[in-house]
Amino acid sequence: MFEIQNFSIGTFRQMEKLLKVEFLHEENIVHLFHSENENAETLDRIKYEKFREQIELNSTQIENIKDEYGATEIKNSGWINCELMLDAYRDYLIANNSFSIDDFKYDELEIKKDVFCYQNFEALNIIFCEGYQKNKNPFFENENIIPCKGDVLTLKHDNNGNKNILKRNGCFLIPTNKKSIKAGSTYLWNNDDEQVTESERNEIKNKVNNILSDEYEIINHQTAIRPTTKNREVIAKQHQQYKNMFMLNGLGTKGLSQAPYYANYISELIERE
Ligand SMILES: Cc1cc2nc3c(=O)[nH]c(=O)nc-3n(C[C@H](O)[C@H](O)[C@H](O)COP(=O)(O)OP(=O)(O)OC[C@H]3O[C@@H](n4cnc5c(N)ncnc54)[C@H](O)[C@@H]3O)c2cc1C
Structure with a gap:
């Protein structure tokens, strides 16, 4: 898996140079435990060398998050600004008469x-x-x-300088700038419906409420279909x-x-x- 991930990071860095845009952000994931059990299981797994290299036991302190069961920090992680990458690459292909x-x-x-x-x-x-x-x-x-539908919300939120990705119980929050977060996601298997629905919005909202303890506003709701295989x-x-x-x-x-x-x-x- 690391071979695949490292190859991808190298490719994205080359694309950034070619397209003259920065879309790959290497940031750690702060993994918030959702129970005492999960905390204990993770500590158990860290005994193995290959996990120890990836995990920082003392995670960064972040304001206004619910970390009552503790947290660890996952290294060698990050996120990609897909809109920026795809727009820049499409413009490049159009300029080269290839799109x-x-x-x-x-x-x-x-x-x-x-x-x-x-x-x-x-x-x-x-x-x-x-x-x-x-x-x-x-x-x-x-x-x-097998189509698998998934939704993402964009939140207006004061991130208090936090750039780390937050994760709890399958939900991720990515601070995309000082005042904005992408939050997701849902997994609806065998579903290729491209319409956003209230139930998925509420599902993500509930997960976000389990992570953030301060105010936010939902400013966008998007859906897309993952192409999965058996x-x-x-x-x-x-x-x-x-x-x-x-x-x-x-x-x-x-x-x-x-x-x-x-x-x-x-x-x-x-x-x-
Ligand atoms: C909510 C959500 C969260 C995700 N999170 C992550 C993540 O954190 N990390 C990660 O690595 N991946 C993530 N993914 C998965 C990732 O988005 C997909 O794996 C990826 O988009 C698949 O790329 P693709 O090019 O194969 O398919 P797509 O992105 O679906 O692109 C296929 C394109 O082909 C076009 N097309 C289809 N048929 C035709 C035709 N006949 N003529 C012309 N054009 C056509 C479509 O319009 C579309 O633009 C996530 C997906 C979702 C939905």
Whole structure:
């Protein structure tokens, strides 16, 4: 796992240089225990060397949080400003004449001996990365994606200078600037409904109330669908018949930490071909 994570961090740092924007923020996670039991179990696990390297027992003191059962701090963590990264990368691709905004129509793809033809484009290779909408792809029919809906709230909150990510009982709070927090998330399996709902808003709100002890205001509510697979296996593969056709999908709940590694794997497959 560390190999995959380190590869991703290296790739994101290279992208930041290329795009001249900073979107990767390396910050520790303050893990707030939700019970005496969890505290004791964690102390037990820390006996093992590999956990000890990752965990700081004396966590940073943060104002206005509920830490009645104590906390530890997880090192080598961070968060990515996805909007900033994706906007900057899209602008870069547009400037290099490599981006087109359209629904890909599978039945318009012509497969010739050495080339793919699609509308005005010709390409030597094609990589499908459609997220949860992969199930419409007629070329990779055996791989199944299970959609998993998840919501995120944006909160207006005075973070009192705290930059650490807060986590308790499956809920994360990421301070994105001095006055703003992203809070999530929910997991609705086999659900591809892109509408936000009151029940998920309330679920996250209740979790936030278990972490913050001061005032905040919900200023945004977003939802998206994770492309998961049955055994959490990433789909990074070549088509059995068309050797220049590939798929990258099934990144599930870990798209950011895993995508660079598996994208590189596909690019190595292409070079080998
Ligand atoms: C609430 C939430 C929290 C998350 N938290 C984390 C986290 O903390 N860490 C982490 O690593 N990951 C996290 N993830 C997971 C991460 O967002 C996903 O793993 C990642 O987005 C998957 O990337 P993807 O490119 O495969 O699919 P997507 O991001 O879904 O992108 C697929 C794209 O393909 C487009 N598309 C599909 N079909 C077509 C077509 N026919 N023509 C044209 N375009 C098409 C879609 O419109 C979409 O833009 C989270 C996800 C959610 C929902």
